[in-house]
Amino acid sequence: MKPILQAIDVRKQYANHTALDGVSLEVPEGSIFGLLGPNGAGKTSLIRIITQITGPDGGEIRFRGERLNPAHIGQIGYLPEERGLYKKMKVGEQLMYLAQLKGLSKAEAHQKIKYWLDRFDIKTWASKNVEDLSKGMQQKVQFVATVVHDPALLILDEPFSGFDPINANLLKDEILALREQGTTIIFSTHRMESVEELCDHIALINRSQKVLDGQVRDVRNAYRTQTYEVEGRGQLMVVHPDFEVIEQKKRENDHFYARIRILHDLTPNDLLRYLIGAGGVEVHAFRERIPSINEIFIRRVRETQPDYVPETDSVTA
Amino acid sequence: MSKIWLIAQREYLTRVRKKSFIIMSLIGPLLTVALFAVPLLIAKMSDSGKVVAIADAAGLFAEKLPESKDDISFTRVSADLATAKQEFQKAKYDALLYVPKMDIGNPNGFQVFSRKGLSLSLESDIRRAANKAIENRRLQQAGIDRSVLDNLKADVDLQTVSLSEEGEKSSSTGISTGVAYFFGFLIYIFIFLYGVQIMRGVMEEKTNRIVEVVISSVKPFQLMMGKVLGIAGVGFTQLALWVLLSMGISSVASTFVSPDKAMASQTASVSATTADVGASAIARKDTPADEAAKKENFTAKAFQALDNADLNMPLLLGCFLFYFLGGYLFYGALFGAIGSAVDSETDTQQFMMPVTMPLVLTFVVSQAILTTNPNGSVAFWMSMIPFTSPIAMMMRLPFGGVPAWQIAMSMALLIAGFMGTIWLAGRIYRVGILMYGKKVTYGELSKWLFYKG
Numbered sequence: 155m156k157p158i159l160q161a162i163d164v165r166k167q168y169a170n171h172t173a174l175d176g177v178s179l180e181v182p183e184g185s186i187f188g189l190l191g192p193n194g195a196g197k198t199s200l201i202r203i204i205t206q207i208t209g210p211d212g213g214e215i216r217f218r219g220e221r222l223n224p225a226h227i228g229q230i231g232y233l234p235e236e237r238g239l240y241k242k243m244k245v246g247e248q249l250m251y252l253a254q255l256k257g258l259s260k261a262e263a264h265q266k267i268k269y270w271l272d273r274f275d276i277k278t279w280a281s282k283n284v285e286d287l288s289k290g291m292q293q294k295v296q297f298v299a300t301v302v303h304d305p306a307l308l309i310l311d312e313p314f315s316g317f318d319p320i321n322a323n324l325l326k327d328e329i330l331a332l333r334e335q336g337t338t339i340i341f342s343t344h345r346m347e348s349v350e351e352l353c354d355h356i357a358l359i360n361r362s363q364k365v366l367d368g369q370v371r372d373v374r375n376a377y378r379t380q381t382y383e384v385e386g387r388g389q390l391m392v393v394h395p396d397f398e399v400i401e402q403k404k405r406e407n408d409h410f411y412a413r414i415r416i417l418h419d420l421t422p423n424d425l426l427r428y429l430i431g432a433g434g435v436e437v438h439a440f441r442e443r444i445p446s447i448n449e450i451f452i453r454r455v456r457e458t459q460p461d462y463v464p465e466t467d468s469v470t471a
Numbered sequence: 472m473s474k475i476w477l478i479a480q481r482e483y484l485t486r487v488r489k490k491s492f493i494i495m496s497l498i499g500p501l502l503t504v505a506l507f508a509v510p511l512l513i514a515k516m517s518d519s520g521k522v523v524a525i526a527d528a529a530g531l532f533a534e535k536l537p538e539s540k541d542d543i544s545f546t547r548v549s550a551d552l553a554t555a556k557q558e559f560q561k562a563k564y565d566a567l568l569y570v571p572k573m574d575i576g577n578p579n580g581f582q583v584f585s586r587k588g589l590s591l592s593l594e595s596d597i598r599r600a601a602n603k604a605i606e607n608r609r610l611q612q613a614g615i616d617r618s619v620l621d622n623l624k625a626d627v628d629l630q631t632v633s634l635s636e637e638g639e640k641s642s643s644t645g646i647s648t649g650v651a652y653f654f655g656f657l658i659y660i661f662i663f664l665y666g667v668q669i670m671r672g673v674m675e676e677k678t679n680r681i682v683e684v685v686i687s688s689v690k691p692f693q694l695m696m697g698k699v700l701g702i703a704g705v706g707f708t709q710l711a712l713w714v715l716l717s718m719g720i721s722s723v724a725s726t727f728v729s730p731d732k733a734m735a736s737q738t739a740s741v742s743a744t745t746a747d748v749g750a751s752a753i754a755r756k757d758t759p760a761d762e763a764a765k766k767e768n769f770t771a772k773a774f775q776a777l778d779n780a781d782l783n784m785p786l787l788l789g790c791f792l793f794y795f796l797g798g799y800l801f802y803g804a805l806f807g808a809i810g811s812a813v814d815s816e817t818d819t820q821q822f823m824m825p826v827t828m829p830l831v832l833t834f835v836v837s838q839a840i841l842t843t844n845p846n847g848s849v850a851f852w853m854s855m856i857p858f859t860s861p862i863a864m865m866m867r868l869p870f871g872g873v874p875a876w877q878i879a880m881s882m883a884l885l886i887a888g889f890m891g892t893i894w895l896a897g898r899i900y901r902v903g904i905l906m907y908g909k910k911v912t913y914g915e916l917s918k919w920l921f922y923k924g
Contacts, residue, residue: 237681240485
């Protein structure tokens with residue numbers, strides 16, 4: 155896949171801290187790309203450079219091979235983390251204004267607005283003031299404002315933070331629908347689990363540097379640890395030198411749960427055979443424990459920062 | 472450019488459509504009319520039909536009582552003070568003047584009794600009547616006839632002429648002062664009212680959090696300029712509406728109320744406001760104190776004077792529009808920068824002070840220096856420095872004698888000035904609008920100036 159967006163050694167320096175320290179990445183066309191990292195890692199700085207709100211101090215951004223320039227503004231849709239609408243403006247007029255700012259003609263904008271209002275079944279709101287709408291309604295309008303000009307690249311900064319669960323689901327569905335139509339989507343969030351299932355590509359950013367990137371599948375495979383989760387009944391006793399029990403929990407009625415790692419060149423089948431035979435237990439469930447992006451991130455960061463403690467809300471939720 | 476235009480359009484339309492704008496546009500002229508009408512009406516009402524009783528022990532008014540006017544009349548009561556007081560109480564006169572027996576060369580012991588205290592104008596009327604009677608008596612004693620004296624009295628009208636290289640120009644200091652104040656005041660008010668609107672607008676976008684959505688489509692500078700220009704449009708519209716509406720109202724009013732002389736003069740003074748700015752500014756100064764009759768004369772005179780004064784109206788109006796817009800742009804950009812740097816209205820105070828000080832200062836200083844010595848060095852410098860020049864130059868111009876090179880230099884400096892403030896504001900603005908929840912200091916603001924793109 156050809157990249158729709160390339161960042162090449164992008165640097166950004168603020169008065170007393172470095173926001174981006176030589177970040178390079180490629181966003182494949184048509185993908186859902188997760189830009190992940192804790193708060194303050196530099197995600198928003200990078201996005202503001204991509205949306206041309208600020209410029210980089212060094213390096214460059216290429217959009218479909220061209221150096222980023224104001225002509226690209228109309229092809230990018232951006233839902234910032236800090237977002238809002240003009241409260242005293244009518245929904246229809248507001249969308250018209252924002253669409254025209256993106257470079258749409260009045261006629262085009264009119265048609266697009268009609269399409270989206272129909273799609274969300276909110277046509278009747280067009281003549282209402284934004285302040286008269288509920289929070290959830292405003293969120294829908296906000297989303298329409300982001301996509302009204304049919305952007306080829308849609309950037310969503312912490313998209314789910316302001317949305318209620320119903321609208322968050324709606325948002326997910328719309329994002330998937332847009333991807334079907336060929337839109338590339340960049341998700342930026344510090345809550346990695348929330349987008350893991352949606353993304354096909356990710357880049358992890360920490361302390362203004364890219365920590366790792368690639369296809370989600372590849373990344374997770376690369377971080378597989380040959381660990382398996384086993385549930386079953388009986389007295390689990392593992393004395394094999396190639397199998398290491400990382401965790402073991404007793405449950406009622408003689409049931410158990412365990413995480414077992416295969417140490418040498420053995421296969422999961424060998425482990426299973428051992429459990430059934432020498433282990434003397436009845437196996438109810440057996441699956442590979444694939445690390446979550448969050449775990450990978452923490453592991454990756456601890457390699458350079460042994461004392462790293464993840465923010466609480468990035469592990470929960 | 473087209474984006475600036477789009478933004479200006481939105482700023483303009485949302486403001487012009489607001490109820491408060493429409494109400495202000497309608498009420499503005501009414502307020503102006505009221506400003507002139509109310510003091511006049513009050514003065515008229517309180518002083519109408521006052522009757523002053525005179526207890527004339529000295530026989531000062533033996534030949535005739537002072538002439539009655541439309542709002543004051545005199546009547547004679549017993550010369551004995553005690554009886555006069557009784558009569559005064561019974562007949563409910565407004566005031567009682569007691570003229571004691573006295574030496575005409577050294578008149579003393581006049582007393583005025585009143586029921587509730589005297590109004591200033593009634594007191595001065597009574598004093599004038601007494602003075603005149605004494606003068607007459609003295610004239611008689613000296614053997615001079617009153618009419619002879621009146622013929623002797625001179626009443627010279629000074630026609631002031633300003634001598635400049637282009638030749639002689641007749642001018643009128645009074646008219647010039649009025650015109651100067653009027654223009655200066657309009658610019659002052661306009662900068663304040665609409666500068667603060669820019670600041671509020673920027674803050675609204677910031678607190679609504681829409682600003683980041685918008686500046687992913689346009690440059691922060693475009694957003695700021697669009698706002699500044701759109702709001703300028705609102706200001707011009709409001710001004711135009713006021714001029715048109717007050718002209719309309721006053722012409723309607725004058726046809727309806729013409730039977731009443733006093734009212735007619737009053738509407739004349741109002742139409743003077745709008746039709747011709749100078750006259751009104753002068754009229755305003757004298758309105759409350761003077762009587763209607765005198766005012767009528769005065770307004771006519773003012774009109775005549777304006778005609779005679781030969782103010783260079785095309786130059787004045789041209790310069791007015793220039794300084795009106797230039798001053799607004801100069802300060803408007805600064806107000807925009809303030810709005811971008813703060814999170815709430817209360818935080819604006821510390822930054823407002825240095826911006827508004829020069830404005831207020833010019834207006835205050837103008838009274839002391841600019842109008843009394845319009846071509847002095849203080850006036851010169853104030854009309855050059857862009858911080859003060861929009862008001863200072865407009866206050867100098869009506870007096871004439873400002874060389875063309877000074878006007879040109881002042882304008883050039885103002886243009887350079889507002890380009891400078893717009894640049895400065897743009898630098899602060901682009902950083903400020905993305906800063907949330909942070910108390911900003913001057914030190915920080917100055918750092919923002921040197922941030923790269």
